[in-house]
Amino acid sequence: MDHIDTVIIGAGVVGLAIAARLSQTRSVLVIDQMGQFGEHTSSRNSEVIHAGLYYAEHSLKARLCVRGKGLLYEHCKRFHVPVKQLGKILFARTNAEQDKLAAIEAQAKRNGVHDLTPLSRTQIADMAPGLRTSAALFSPSTGIIDSHQLMLSLVHQLEHAGGTLVCHTRFESAEQTASGFALRLNCDGEAFKLSCNTLINAGGLFAQDNAQRIAGLSKDQIPQSHLCRGQYFCYQGPHPFHHLIYPMPEQHGLGIHATLDMAGQLRFGPDTQFIDKLDYQVDAQAKARFVEAIQSYWPALDPERLHPDYAGIRPKLSREKGQDFVIEGKQHHQVEGLINLFGIESPGLTASLAIAEYVEAQL
Ligand SMILES: Cc1cc2nc3c(=O)[nH]c(=O)nc-3n(C[C@H](O)[C@H](O)[C@H](O)COP(=O)(O)OP(=O)(O)OC[C@H]3O[C@@H](n4cnc5c(N)ncnc54)[C@H](O)[C@@H]3O)c2cc1C
Structure with a gap:
């Protein structure tokens, strides 16, 4: 049986960030069931580098977002990953807001x-003409990033250090051995066995399912998984925005906000909708809800120019309340050499490099 020091399940931005970091000191293999890296949540998000405003103090989300933001801007400079520090306007419309x-x-x-x-009223009118609001804050450290190029830079870092990414390869199961794990993989329809010392489950939406197939891991160490779809509508036409525009956050998301991509295309979303199975379709019927939400802060929106775009799915751990990231090693589950990552929803892209640091420290 072939042996590798560390196997990472999942080539999303989090698995790749961990792989790029660990490959500097050990042999690393990253596997993904899809034909390419980043085909699930990592290519279906807002591509925003979050500042770290909302999350509960001392939570992993808060700590890893703030740390990750700094690491990400540095990484982009070093590896020439396209990034724009546009800043964001966070606004309130009512006294309660x-x-x-x-x-x-x-x-x-x-x-x-x-x-x-x-921001004063004059500043708001200058920076975002047509935005209907009574008060606002500006977050200068919020930005946007080309997430595909970021993942590509991580793959290069991994491969430069001698690590490997293999796609079309699914993790099937793991058994514990004296020195780590015996893995069963499925490579393009063919069964394959491999042994490793360390196993990292960065499977995103499938992390719980993977964890169920790791022998020796108690089932009560695996949190529930809830899929929460976020849909986007793009806006084709002139608009007055040069910054990201955010209303007050809602229970499960940040409200239907306006972001720009690297090409300056304006899009709105994501909304929040719990679903029972993986489904990336955008429901065109949601348009009326989007129009109503957007016109409440940008009355000049022309509904004719708003079109269904794409959707991403958040790997939530609860339908009732916000949950922190769960990143658990041996201290939590007593399985030597295993790290599970659950509930890596937003700000997972921003936090990715800090998550990698955190995982390395856990090992
Ligand atoms: C709508 C939406 C908007 C968001 N916006 C932002 C934002 O603006 N800023 C921000 O910081 N974060 C944002 N996020 C969060 C961010 O996108 C995620 O936290 C991040 O992409 C998670 O990366 P990941 O690597 O954990 O998961 P994924 O990208 O889902 O990668 C997991 C990978 O594991 C693979 N895999 C799973 N199981 C197996 C198996 N058994 N065998 C082989 N491969 C397997 C999958 O194929 C997948 O490629 C957003 C998320 C959503 C849904």
Whole structure:
């Protein structure tokens, strides 16, 4: 049986970031069931580098987002990954929302984000003409990134260090051995066996399913998985925005906000909708809801120019309340050499390089 030090299940941005980092000191193989890296959540998101404003103090989301943001901007410079630090306008429309805005400002400070600045009415009118709002904050460290190029840079880092990415290869199961794991993989329809010392389950939406197939891992160490789809609509036509525009967050998402991609294309979303099975279709019927939400802050929206775009699916751990990332090693589940990553929803892209650091420290 072939042996490799570390096998990582999943070539999304998180698996690749971990692989790029660990390959500097050990032999690493990353496998993905799809034909290419990043075909699930990592290529179906807003591509926003988040500042780290909302998350509960000391949570992994807060710590890894703030740390990851800095690492990501440095990485982009070093590896020439396209990035734009556009900044974001976070706005409130009612008195109740102004209280929320003040609470977010305080939370951001507790998370170590000290660069938020209040915008006057004149500044709002200059920076986002036509935006209907009564108060706003500007977050200068928020940006956008080309996530495909980011993943490509991580693959290059991995391969440069002697590591390997193999696609069309599915993790089937793992048995514990004296020195690690015996893995059963399926490579393009053919069964394949491999042994490793360390196994990292960065399977995103499939992480729980993978964990079920790791012998020795107690079932109560595997959190429930809930799929929460986020749909986007793109806007084809002139618009006044040069920054990202965010209303107040909602229970499961950040509200239907406006982001720009690297080409300057404006898009709105994602919304939030729990679903029972993986389905990336955008429901054209959702347009009326989008129009209503957007016109509440940008009345000049022309509905004719709004078109269904794409959808991503958040790997949520609960339908009721927000949950932190779960990144668990031996200290939690007593399986030597295994790290499971569950619930890596937003800000997982921003946090990816910091997640890699955290995983390395756990090992
Ligand atoms: C709508 C939406 C918007 C978002 N916006 C942002 C944002 O603007 N900024 C931000 O920071 N974050 C954002 N996120 C979160 C971010 O996209 C994710 O946290 C990140 O992409 C997760 O990466 P991952 O590698 O964990 O998962 P994935 O990209 O899903 O990768 C997991 C991989 O594992 C593979 N895999 C699973 N099981 C197996 C198996 N058994 N065998 C082989 N391969 C397997 C899958 O094929 C997949 O490629 C958003 C998420 C969503 C859904």
